[in-house]
Amino acid sequence: MLALAGVHTYYGNIEALKGIDLEVKEGEIVALLGANGAGKTTALSSISGLVPPKRGRIRFRGEDITGRSPEAIVAEGIIQAPEGRRIFPDLTVMENLKMGAYLRRDKKGVEDDLEYVTSLFPILAKRAGQSGGTLSGGEQQMLAISRALMGRPKMLLLDEPSLGLAPLIIRNIFDIIRQINIEQGVAILLVEQNANLALRVAHRAYILTTGAITLSGVADDLLADEGVRKAYLGG
Ligand SMILES: Nc1ncnc2c1ncn2[C@@H]1O[C@H](COP(=O)(O)OP(=O)(O)OP(=O)(O)O)[C@@H](O)[C@H]1O
Numbered sequence: 001m002l003a004l005a006g007v008h009t010y011y012g013n014i015e016a017l018k019g020i021d022l023e024v025k026e027g028e029i030v031a032l033l034g035a036n037g038a039g040k041t042t043a044l045s046s047i048s049g050l051v052p053p054k055r056g057r058i059r060f061r062g063e064d065i066t067g068r069s070p071e072a073i074v075a076e077g078i079i080q081a082p083e084g085r086r087i088f089p090d091l092t093v094m095e096n097l098k099m100g101a102y103l104r105r106d107k108k109g110v111e112d113d114l115e116y117v118t119s120l121f122p123i124l125a126k127r128a129g130q131s132g133g134t135l136s137g138g139e140q141q142m143l144a145i146s147r148a149l150m151g152r153p154k155m156l157l158l159d160e161p162s163l164g165l166a167p168l169i170i171r172n173i174f175d176i177i178r179q180i181n182i183e184q185g186v187a188i189l190l191v192e193q194n195a196n197l198a199l200r201v202a203h204r205a206y207i208l209t210t211g212a213i214t215l216s217g218v219a220d221d222l223l224a225d226e227g228v229r230k231a232y233l234g235g
């Protein structure tokens with residue numbers, strides 16, 4: 001469905017991605033793991049068109065989308081819930097959700113999806129009239145994921161959804177990530193530093209080390225591998 005081939009991405013002279021190959025198949029959750037500064041966010045920015053690759057190709061559903069504008073890529077159905085939430089703090093929760101559907105003209109579908117996301121995260125219905133900036137960190141993450149869903153993604157890009165959240169909230173959000181994948185058939189590329197957690201929801205995973213993919217495989221195999229456990233999962 002999504003395929004990166006030999007993607008090199010730079011910030012000025014800094015080569016943040018050194019020729020990465022990565023694939024997400026229809027219906028899959030794929031985890032992209034790695035330490036701080038490994039290039040995880042850069043990989044998402046390369047896909048979403050915010051920081052286009054200098055070399056290499058990105059294909060989505062059979063089309064070459066390399067170098068297209070971020071708007072064109074969103075219109076193809078690749079939608080990101082950004083790192084650090086980035087909801088609109090001065091807009092209400094409801095207004096934030098509707099912003100996620102700004103490209104859509106199917107009113108009924110938008111209404112149905114509002115109902116769907118508030119069934120996933122009932123707290124958002126309770127907070128509908130409150131400004132986004134007053135939500136807790138966990139609630140803002142729920143809003144960011146829901147806002148992305150309001151765009152009816154074919155592929156969802158999630159950048160560290162667990163960042164800074166309490167274990168119970170993280171579990172809730174990860175359960176819902178899996179539920180979205182199953183119920184909506186949305187493919188998900190999940191960037192995480194928390195490898196243990198991500199490997200429990202993902203089907204497959206890639207490990208990124210200073211801009212290069214150093215390991216990839218089926219999530220359960222990686223979880224069971226002693227070398228991987230020692231290097232990435234704290235024993
Ligand atoms: N806008 C930028 N300008 C210059 N260098 C950047 C920029 N954004 C990222 N980098 C550099 O590119 C490398 C990869 O950064 P990136 O944000 O992709 O890492 P990451 O894996 O997402 O890390 P984290 O887990 O901390 O979010 C880092 O060395 C970073 O300093």
Ligand SMILES: [Mg+2]
Binds near residue numbers: 041042083
């Ligand atoms: Mg990052």
